[in-house]
Amino acid sequence: MTYITNERLKALLSQLAEFCSNDLTYKYATASHAAAITDITMQHALVTGGAGFIGSHLCEQLLQQGYQLTILDDLSTGRFQNIAHLESDANVRVVIDSVIHEDMVKQLVADCDCVYHLASAVGVQLIMDQPVKTIENIFVGTEIVLRHCARLRKPVLVTSTSEVYGKGIAVPFHEDDDVVTGATSKHRWAYACAKSLDEFLCLAHWKQSRMPVSVVRLFNTVGPRQTGQYGMVIPRFVQAALEGAPLTVYGGGIQSRCFAHVADIVQGLVKMLETPSAHGQVVNLGNDEEVTIMELAQRVIAATESTSEIQHLSYEEVYGAGFEDMERRVPALGRARELVGYQATCTLDDILRDVIAEQRAAM
Numbered sequence: 001m002t003y004i005t006n007e008r009l010k011a012l013l014s015q016l017a018e019f020c021s022n023d024l025t026y027k028y029a030t031a032s033h034a035a036a037i038t039d040i041t042m043q044h045a046l047v048t049g050g051a052g053f054i055g056s057h058l059c060e061q062l063l064q065q066g067y068q069l070t071i072l073d074d075l076s077t078g079r080f081q082n083i084a085h086l087e088s089d090a091n092v093r094v095v096i097d098s099v100i101h102e103d104m105v106k107q108l109v110a111d112c113d114c115v116y117h118l119a120s121a122v123g124v125q126l127i128m129d130q131p132v133k134t135i136e137n138i139f140v141g142t143e144i145v146l147r148h149c150a151r152l153r154k155p156v157l158v159t160s161t162s163e164v165y166g167k168g169i170a171v172p173f174h175e176d177d178d179v180v181t182g183a184t185s186k187h188r189w190a191y192a193c194a195k196s197l198d199e200f201l202c203l204a205h206w207k208q209s210r211m212p213v214s215v216v217r218l219f220n221t222v223g224p225r226q227t228g229q230y231g232m233v234i235p236r237f238v239q240a241a242l243e244g245a246p247l248t249v250y251g252g253g254i255q256s257r258c259f260a261h262v263a264d265i266v267q268g269l270v271k272m273l274e275t276p277s278a279h280g281q282v283v284n285l286g287n288d289e290e291v292t293i294m295e296l297a298q299r300v301i302a303a304t305e306s307t308s309e310i311q312h313l314s315y316e317e318v319y320g321a322g323f324e325d326m327e328r329r330v331p332a333l334g335r336a337r338e339l340v341g342y343q344a345t346c347t348l349d350d351i352l353r354d355v356i357a358e359q360r361a362a363m
């Protein structure tokens, strides 16, 4: 949403009327007419975590839709290469810094019309390895972003995660289901709890002052540029298959997941922020095509025509004693469909094709 004053709107309309009444073709439009028209449509979005996997695709989507962008990222898990091709665009500004630096966030929020807040510690491996940073990064960063968006009433979207459903067993997961997480002594749940607290804070701002905020619970999202470095399963399997190395399945492999293509997700994210009826809501986004991790490994081997074998490691061997995982994680997508007409269009085969093509090209 771009808000303009009545006076500004009148001035723009009169310029437009003048332009239309002149017997001029499009190519003779003056710079000021062009600027006036751009003023109405051009919005400036701040994307935190914009150099990350989903963030970089979101930036491309927003640019395609005519947005101006500020990308804020500390490159902790993101990579500058993800956005290097965007930096020369006159509509893009890149800031390498952390969302926990409040003065800078205050200024960037003031400069923009809306905020997509994706910056976060991500990946089970990272969460297990850096428990303090995970909690601080997620909660402190979100608190700062929300406080400044609330002050200036800037629409903001916050990415949460299907992890908040914890050990829930009601499949598919509906947004208003009860959540069941593990004991606080098990670090795995720190990510889910920090993201839940983010959600509470978003909804509190909505309740208290009707701040335009959308909360999106993302289910496993995959596609080009995702790194397997932090425990993401598809890039990890594809890399092993292309190298002819064993694909390591954690646990028995009967646990299942649903994978969505990042191209579907970023379109959903933009609609969630642009649609006022989605504000004040928590909404699942993903794909509901379910696959066990064992079947996934077999499909990756088939799609890459690899001779790799599948090996198993127990969760304890990978993450240490007491690690808990969820058996199934299927999103209920009815709310997303009703609010913004969301429909995942890409299949798991599409995802594998794109990830394999990217990794092959990089070999």
Ligand SMILES: NC(=O)c1ccc[n+]([C@@H]2O[C@H](COP(=O)([O-])OP(=O)(O)OC[C@H]3O[C@@H](n4cnc5c(N)ncnc54)[C@H](O)[C@@H]3O)[C@@H](O)[C@H]2O)c1
Pocket (backbone or CB within 6 Å): 048, 049, 050, 051, 052, 053, 054, 055, 072, 073, 074, 075, 076, 077, 078, 079, 097, 098, 099, 100, 117, 118, 119, 120, 121, 122, 137, 141, 159, 160, 161, 162, 217, 218, 219, 220, 221, 222
């Ligand atoms: N990929 C998924 O399957 C998935 C699933 C659920 C939720 N999410 C959420 O989606 C968002 C994006 O995740 P992603 O998969 O693209 O991961 P990613 O690691 O590629 O992106 C996160 C980005 O945030 C940046 N970042 C981290 N801390 C920061 C800080 N303090 N200041 C500035 N930048 C910081 C990282 O450098 C990175 O570029 C995250 O909020 C994540 O919790 C992703």
